Amino acid sequence: MVQTPRVLSYRDFGLKEDPFPFLKGQPITFRGIGCGEPLAFSCYNPGEKILGKAMNIWLPMAMAFWHTMRGLLADMFGPGTAVRPWEGQDTMENAENRLRVAFYFMWMQGIQFWCFHDTDIVPYGKDLKEFHANIDRIVPLILELQKLTGIRCGWVTQNLFSHPMYCKGAATGTHPIVWAHAFAQTRKMLEVGKKIGARNHVFWGGREGYNELLLLLLGLEQKNLARFLQMAVQYRKQIGATVQFLIEPKPKEPTVSQYDMCMMVVYGFLRRFGLASHFKGNIEVNHAQLVDLPVEHELTVAADLGMLGGIDGNQGTFGDGWDTDDFLADPMIALRIMIVVLKNGGLRRGVVNWDAKPRRESFMPEDLFRTHTAGMDTLAYGLRAAALLQQEGRLEAVIAERYAPWLSDLGRGIADGSMAPEAICEAAYAHQPQLGTDIPSSHIESHRYLLTSALQRCCEGVGSTHIEPKWRLAN
Ligand code: XLS
Ligand code: NI
Ligand code: NI
Helix, strand or coil, X not given: CCCCCCCCCHHHHCCCCCCCHHHCCCCCCECCCCCCCCCCECCCCCCCEECCEEHHHHCCEEEEHHHHHHCCCCECCXXXXXXXXXXXXXXXXXXXXHHHHHHHHHHHXXXXXXXXXXXXXXXXXXXXXXXHHHHHHHHHHHHHHHHHHCCEEEEEECCCCCCHHHECECCCCCCHXXXXXXXXXXXXXXXXXXXXCCCEEEEECCCCEECCHHHCCHHHHHHHXXXXXXXXXXXXXXXXXXXXXXXXXXXXXXXXXXXXXXXXXXXXXXXXXXXXXXXXXXXXXXXXXHCCCCHHHHHHHHXXXXXXXEEECXXXXXXXXXXXCECCCCHHHHHHHHHHHHHCCCCCCCCEEECCCCCCCCCCHHHHHHHHHHHHHHHHHHHHHHHHHHHHCHHHHHHHHHCHHHHCHHHHHHHCCCCCHHHHHHHHHHCCCCECCCECCCCHHHHHHHHHHXXXXXXXXXXXXXXXXXXXXXX
């Protein structure tokens, strides 16, 4: 289906002024492989078919409302530096204007999905009642802007970590009234998600963990968390919502240890409480790094369980040990991500949410476009290279050869349980395996180099037409 690109100006979004005048009304577009323009894609070409699917189907890009619209780039050593003209007073009027700017941003950046917490979009006000009334007031505008742009909601979530009442956790806190607030916020977002057609609903543990083990009733906290998730599952059914539930594993920060440590731990928890079939994983690169795992580990575990539900795109600052949420810049990480995603047949209902922010010294609105463009391009390089590897089938061949011994009589006998323990041990006494003959070298380094070589080759001869960025020259 060929869609005629529509042209929208900031006025169509109900904005009186162009919040991004430096773009001169021109959305970010693909301008040829390696074009090197900071405000043009040099690899991500949304409509281009890769292995039979458009790039924007393999990579359903989403904007994280909290970083892009609300993040002021503060850190513990100083206040925010970000220039964000739309961040005025915390009023409903401003919330509406900010939402308009957000959709205009996504439109100009070529992003098709958005993700947000309840607290991102409206002021909390004096209490939960006022907060939820504010949410009700903004929903019609959300629907209007989604309709105008065709941009859809990738996922909604509830912020159960910023309000001071959540200092000891939300569903794992010490007071049931806090649990009740957490549930009320979640229930509301289930309703909102349904109204606006959200594809997924994320549960990120926030402060669900502990700071001092000495003071902890582990069993109670875990049961309370399970009850919370069970009630969310029930409510989803009750309102007839079909949204996919996702858990976003994270090992630590802000707490010493979070219950949603990593995908395996999350799975164990869900199994224990009979919840496994209701959830998938939303895998964040930086979170995997915090648990000292490469992101492909988390993605592979999730995919193997049939639970790969989405990706939070970012990466940690090397060696920093915090969830710094840098934009993805490492093509090798991107390639390893995309190898797993391609094997999984894509993300299905999942999105790639840019849970990432510019560095504190990249404070201009223009940097929001530069960062998203660079991140989207990096992932697109990963996609192209992963597709090339898949087409060549060399990795698959290596894997098949590696595990071929399991197709022998002994292998089958062990795997399907048909071989008696005596016979298995007899085989062991009868044959002493030798390195080099029975057990070949893995040649790991050469196979790794296949990845380097794929990154290098994937762009040769692809869309090499460099289109002059006219609007830039006219500048
Ligand atoms: C924080 C998490 C958070 C979730 C949404 O570390 O990544 O941003 O993605 O609550
Ligand atoms: Ni995240
Ligand atoms: Ni994070």
